[in-house]
Amino acid sequence: MNRLNPRRLLLGVAAPVLALGVAFVVTSAILLVLGDPVGEVWSTILSWPRPRQLVQVVNAATIYYLSAVAVAVGFRMNLFNIGVDGQYRVAAFAGALFAGQAWFPGPVNVLLTIVVAMAAGGLWASIAAYLKVRRGISEVISTIMLNAIATGVVQWLLLKVAVKQPGSNTISTEPIPESSQLAGLGLIPGATNKVYTLIVVAVVVGFGYWFIINKTRFGFDLRATGRSETAAVASGVKVPRMVVTTMIASGALAGLIGMPLLFGQDFSYGTTFQAGLGFAGIGIALLGRNHPVGIAIAALLWSFLDVQSNALQIRAGVASEVVFIIQGVILFAVVIAYELIRRLEVRLEQQRVARELAASRPDTPAVEGASA
Amino acid sequence: MSAAGLEVGTQKVSGTPTRRLRLSPLQWVGVALGAVFVLSVLRVVTGANDVDSSGLLIAAIGLAVPIALAGLGGLWSERAGVVNIGLEGMMILGTWGAGFLGYHMGPWMGVVGAIIGGALGALIHAVATVTFGVDHIVSGVALNIVALGFAKYLSVRFFSTLPGGGPTQSPPLPQLPSFTLPGLSDALGTLEQQHIFFVSDLAGVLRALCTNVNVLTIIAVGLFIATWWVLWRSAFGLRLRSVGESPVAAESLGVNVIRYKFVAVLVSGCLAGLGGGFLALVAANVFRDGQTGGRGYIGLAAMIFGNWRPGGLMAGSALFGYTDAAQLRGGGTTVHAFLLLFAVLLLGIGVWQIVRRGRRTQGLVAIVVGVLVGIWYFTTEIVPPELSGTTPYVTTLLVLAFASQRLRMPAADGQIYRKGEGH
Numbered sequence: 001m002n003r004l005n006p007r008r009l010l011l012g013v014a015a016p017v018l019a020l021g022v023a024f025v026v027t028s029a030i031l032l033v034l035g036d037p038v039g040e041v042w043s044t045i046l047s048w049p050r051p052r053q054l055v056q057v058v059n060a061a062t063i064y065y066l067s068a069v070a071v072a073v074g075f076r077m078n079l080f081n082i083g084v085d086g087q088y089r090v091a092a093f094a095g096a097l098f099a100g101q102a103w104f105p106g107p108v109n110v111l112l113t114i115v116v117a118m119a120a121g122g123l124w125a126s127i128a129a130y131l132k133v134r135r136g137i138s139e140v141i142s143t144i145m146l147n148a149i150a151t152g153v154v155q156w157l158l159l160k161v162a163v164k165q166p167g168s169n170t171i172s173t174e175p176i177p178e179s180s181q182l183a184g185l186g187l188i189p190g191a192t193n194k195v196y197t198l199i200v201v202a203v204v205v206g207f208g209y210w211f212i213i214n215k216t217r218f219g220f221d222l223r224a225t226g227r228s229e230t231a232a233v234a235s236g237v238k239v240p241r242m243v244v245t246t247m248i249a250s251g252a253l254a255g256l257i258g259m260p261l262l263f264g265q266d267f268s269y270g271t272t273f274q275a276g277l278g279f280a281g282i283g284i285a286l287l288g289r290n291h292p293v294g295i296a297i298a299a300l301l302w303s304f305l306d307v308q309s310n311a312l313q314i315r316a317g318v319a320s321e322v323v324f325i326i327q328g329v330i331l332f333a334v335v336i337a338y339e340l341i342r343r344l345e346v347r348l349e350q351q352r353v354a355r356e357l358a359a360s361r362p363d364t365p366a367v368e369g370a371s372a
Numbered sequence: 373m374s375a376a377g378l379e380v381g382t383q384k385v386s387g388t389p390t391r392r393l394r395l396s397p398l399q400w401v402g403v404a405l406g407a408v409f410v411l412s413v414l415r416v417v418t419g420a421n422d423v424d425s426s427g428l429l430i431a432a433i434g435l436a437v438p439i440a441l442a443g444l445g446g447l448w449s450e451r452a453g454v455v456n457i458g459l460e461g462m463m464i465l466g467t468w469g470a471g472f473l474g475y476h477m478g479p480w481m482g483v484v485g486a487i488i489g490g491a492l493g494a495l496i497h498a499v500a501t502v503t504f505g506v507d508h509i510v511s512g513v514a515l516n517i518v519a520l521g522f523a524k525y526l527s528v529r530f531f532s533t534l535p536g537g538g539p540t541q542s543p544p545l546p547q548l549p550s551f552t553l554p555g556l557s558d559a560l561g562t563l564e565q566q567h568i569f570f571v572s573d574l575a576g577v578l579r580a581l582c583t584n585v586n587v588l589t590i591i592a593v594g595l596f597i598a599t600w601w602v603l604w605r606s607a608f609g610l611r612l613r614s615v616g617e618s619p620v621a622a623e624s625l626g627v628n629v630i631r632y633k634f635v636a637v638l639v640s641g642c643l644a645g646l647g648g649g650f651l652a653l654v655a656a657n658v659f660r661d662g663q664t665g666g667r668g669y670i671g672l673a674a675m676i677f678g679n680w681r682p683g684g685l686m687a688g689s690a691l692f693g694y695t696d697a698a699q700l701r702g703g704g705t706t707v708h709a710f711l712l713l714f715a716v717l718l719l720g721i722g723v724w725q726i727v728r729r730g731r732r733t734q735g736l737v738a739i740v741v742g743v744l745v746g747i748w749y750f751t752t753e754i755v756p757p758e759l760s761g762t763t764p765y766v767t768t769l770l771v772l773a774f775a776s777q778r779l780r781m782p783a784a785d786g787q788i789y790r791k792g793e794g795h
Contacts, residue, residue, distance in 0.1 A: 156758035319528040324521025
């Protein structure tokens, strides 16, 4: 499986390229039907961003990446954690509350806050894990319900602990002390804004995800369960335990999503904290095929489209919401393209095996092109 | 469970197949009367007069119909073996379709627009899952993201410039007719105001059933009956369900599995779209971004709760519509009254678990939680609005937690089928 076969590589690249091509055509057609200026839309979106916007792309991608990895962990074993959205908000609130107390100095506070947030996210996810394993409730339904419940619970708790932001009507948790605020990294020359310091967390998470999934017993069990549950059970994998572990891991990773925002931009959790990141993560995980590098590329593409679409209203006279259509069409095209390429792969593999079998046993009639 | 995901060995095969309780129409009436009785006791004990007022029940019917229609859509699709998480997306497209055609061409064309919107979403889902064999949940989740994006863009594009419209909402929409039985409604209203135990409560329920009933509500009830008849009494329905139970067997008998699945998903989309249309045309009289608020998912949960059958689905939607109405109207006070009911229920379940089934730990946990909820009831006056807003979702989870292990979904639900697989 791990041989670097040129054909496999070609097919692997073919799916996203095919999907992007299809998405381009379909989106253009939709814009034409709606009577929007197709040329201007594409020239605005596909222009090279200025340094300031590059920083925005990288920052948004960092957060998307964390969100998508949290989703992907579950996806790898057919566990659909739709609840990343609720988990990260519970975790961001818990983390902000903890960091705001300033019980520990500077960087120690940051590290411990991350631990607290991961614990809170994992704890919230464990409810869904319990409901699935002990009560047989699909995680898809339960996590969606828990998202809505998380919204209510966090709002209620926020009102209990909130302080008023000076000069505005929004409320938030106690701001984190200045010693724990992270100024950011000047990675991109010529930009006045900075890249989140906690981009390192995303890098660590990406590497850790790759290592655990591909190089550990746990990762093997996880992938085996995702490929075939019956085969995994037969080989001794305890699926309920895997479900609990994976769901909590997914929730803990979801807990990280809010951290770059908390320490690099907002410095507290309030009513204006960015929402909806969990759902974007689902799309990006699907787009990146649950692969650590694939997700990174997908996250960059997603945030690139986000940032570039901001100029659409001014430069093309088109509402920036058009980006949702582009992202959605890409998503569907990719999902279908992956499935088509996978089938093609299976068919080619079957043909190859059939050919080899026929060659090794010349006395039996050759079987050509077994049906998929 | 509904998802095509992991089984985790929760299905327990019991020695004797237990037939699920099937109620005759008369018994359903008995159950409904029993529920009214419990509510009237709760009303008298807690003094929260709104727990079964006709006003609340009218609101509950209005909130139950979209959930029921979405669930009915889910029923069609899952009976044919296609898991439909995309109901939410189809509903969203339905709300936009209703807003667009409803504003420009009148309320009935709004209904058509809602159905078209839902059907377009279903077409995408059907092409992805049935034709191309994409995982049902992946496709459904993707559809929800796509539909949300489309509705956002289209509303900016088409509603911003209209008088009374805006980037996230349409101008007010023309109304569909609704009906009231003139004399009866007022008479029942007077009786209800007397607050006599049980009698007034029954009057409240009856008044809700004959006051301000929207024509779409009546159509929805008709669709329920039609669905039951088509799926369980016609040859077409038998084939459709056989596709969801065992596609290989169905195909060997000459059923065109792919076509049946496709049709089922399309019908599913029409129904979910109509549910969205109800939200826009009847419940709010306006299209608004984010209007569905997860009702597609709740519809799916109601269908699971209803054991993939129309009657159960109707009961599930009624429950969710009711809890939603309670939190919206009465807010904290009515939900606060539920706490008492919930505490008593938990205590009952706990005692039953220990005495009849010998499960000490489970029984004890239920009793402890019940006592805690009871303490919460007696030490507070009201449930905070942020928390009471989560009532429908908490109810969904609790109901599923207690019911889900007795349910049986279509045997091949969520499985990807390719033509000629059995050969």
